[in-house]
Amino acid sequence: MGIIVQKFGGTSVADPQKIHNAARAVIKERENGNDVVVVVSAMGHTTDYLIKLAKEVTSMPDSREMDMLLSTGEQVSIALLTMAIQAKGYKAISMNGQQVGIITENIHSKARIVDIKTDKLKKHLDDGNIIVVAGFQGVTPEGEITTLGRGGSDTSAVAIAAALEAERCDIYTDVEGVYATDPRIVPNVQRADVISYEEMLELARVGANVLHPRSVETAKQFNVPLRVRSSFKLDDCGTLIIGVENMEIYKPVAGIAADTSQVRILLSNLPDIPGTAAELFGALAKNNISVDMIIQSLASNGKNSIAFTVDADDLDSTLKILEDEKSVIKADEILTDKDIAKVSIVGAGMVDRPGIAADMFRALAEKNINIKMISTSEIKISCLVDKADSKEAIKALCKEFDLESQEIAVVKGDLPNL
């Protein structure tokens, strides 16, 4: 007998029928003998509808008023899910962020949780209630309503689980767990039974988005076991996400992802003067442009080339900065390449196995896939390839690192996968 926190996203409570389905998942956990706290998002496209309404009123809605507006979405969901649970004969009560006391910073539209009051939650649990809490929202110590930004409901659920010292936080969604890569590319990809926080974070960083990194960070920080599981197959346990130190065995590579949101910029024939790179990346940093991969090479003519990648959204401002700094950064030519993809393998197991990078390069070479840039971190290796090659690369790497299974993955709804 412990506390289980469950979280249902917008697609899992999109209509009365789905709300009843979520209620069944709640009751199943209750019948297992656990105290249950449920965190829900706004129904289906409610948030999009409210944003559209605000945009019809003004092109520049105030962020405080947006939070006042958007927080109603989750409040509708908690009332309806509570009614559905009660209709099945169970004691339940809904609470919005203000009522729980989900205390956040005084920042609108992307506040961070600073504290979660547990006295009312514990009282309602002691009274035998299933508690249904509004995700995505909080309140400042002054009583201002805030929202947590992207991934907010996942973060609410994990933070509540941490505050209540819950046994586990189950994230119900319309995928059946965490797959080693996007099942739309490799239909027979393996689903992980267990994966570490660290691997999930790296995968999120390189383009996979089952869970928002903030929720995984929070789970890691408070050591809350997370489960990603299907709202529609209640007997399937999905994927458990825990600390790498608690994992018995893990594969060298846990997941593969492709990120196609970057562009590559190549500066050729730069004079080899000390400080050019510092000047260049200093100017980009001053303008809040994040640079991901960097290669500097010295050609035989004694001149440098520098290649680096930035978010496609930052391309125009990057080119403007290069133009502004051309008296210092004297490149013969500035080339941009938009048709690239960063393919990454992630695995906590690669720490002790130095051969993994070589295996990756060889597997890509065997498919005649040219590697333009490479970057590595402790548990990740990324290769920049032509965008046209990215699916082929993922398939080859899945085979290379033994991430295929006998089963076809089930993917429903519009939720993006690994």
Place this chain on the structure above:
Amino acid sequence: MGIIVQKFGGTSVADPQKIHNAARAVIKERENGNDVVVVVSAMGHTTDYLIKLAKEVTSMPDSREMDMLLSTGEQVSIALLTMAIQAKGYKAISMNGQQVGIITENIHSKARIVDIKTDKLKKHLDDGNIIVVAGFQGVTPEGEITTLGRGGSDTSAVAIAAALEAERCDIYTDVEGVYATDPRIVPNVQRADVISYEEMLELARVGANVLHPRSVETAKQFNVPLRVRSSFKLDDCGTLIIGVENMEIYKPVAGIAADTSQVRILLSNLPDIPGTAAELFGALAKNNISVDMIIQSLASNGKNSIAFTVDADDLDSTLKILEDEKSVIKADEILTDKDIAKVSIVGAGMVDRPGIAADMFRALAEKNINIKMISTSEIKISCLVDKADSKEAIKALCKEFDLESQEIAVVKGDLPNL
């Protein structure tokens, strides 16, 4: 320079265009040099939509969860109206019932306001804000969300005006004020410039419903001047509602209304035994059936007849009670008459003028309208007539008591009129 409280109903904030229109009314009052607190209802049919959603989840939604659900409707409106005011360059802030501290009894779906905290309201006004407050909702001292039931937003507005000692509370709606009778029956009916709380209350009791009686009662109790005015004609002051003691001159008859929701029941040839009437009306009262008009007559044969009216909704249960009690209430015959209308004239001026009743009876007689029953109170005379005669009766009485004007009344939307 004082405080003006404004209230906009659902039809006045039904879409972004109407919200901007309401914002113009707010700013106009602000430009007059007043501090402004605005109370709003849920947009258009939002409340109906939310009720439908709840009914799709369960046929018996819990009233606490209904309040959690329905209170979101007003929260959407306050955010959007605040955005619209800000978009026009004015400082504004929204507050829900919880944030203001609109403290109610711990009863769901029809709570009464017991206290309104003014500290935050006053602080925001001192900071130069227009405040937009969610109507219809409150919070218990324990932080439970409640709603106020029918007419709730009007009551919120009047109660806030009372708490802030506002100069006036303006109820914006889609009629241009309080008419002496329903303009759909008498198109050239007079609109009242001033009418008393007492008259409004009597008119509401006899079938007119511009304002819910609770809001008028509250205004009367705290002596808050009320204005009913059009959201679409901002230069028109509408109708002012104040205490009768503050009125200089008033007409003997201020308004005329017809109530067609009652049925008449006639018990004929009852033995004239003391206690029969007491038995009859005691049994009805025990079953929560309100009896409106009563006539008892003694026929020449020494037997009684009793006629009375009840709400049409209560007819079946009334007949069942008469059947159950037939050993005591020995009527020869029980007749029911559904085609009746109670036509009432209301006016504080009739207190000192005994001829008004006679004038009413004569005006009806001149149109060959038969009066079946009569009842009177201090400022009201009601006559029961055939339903088919009720419009003719209203027209005749409008003429008799000088309630016609040169202008045709403007009626928009579905709001019922006097």
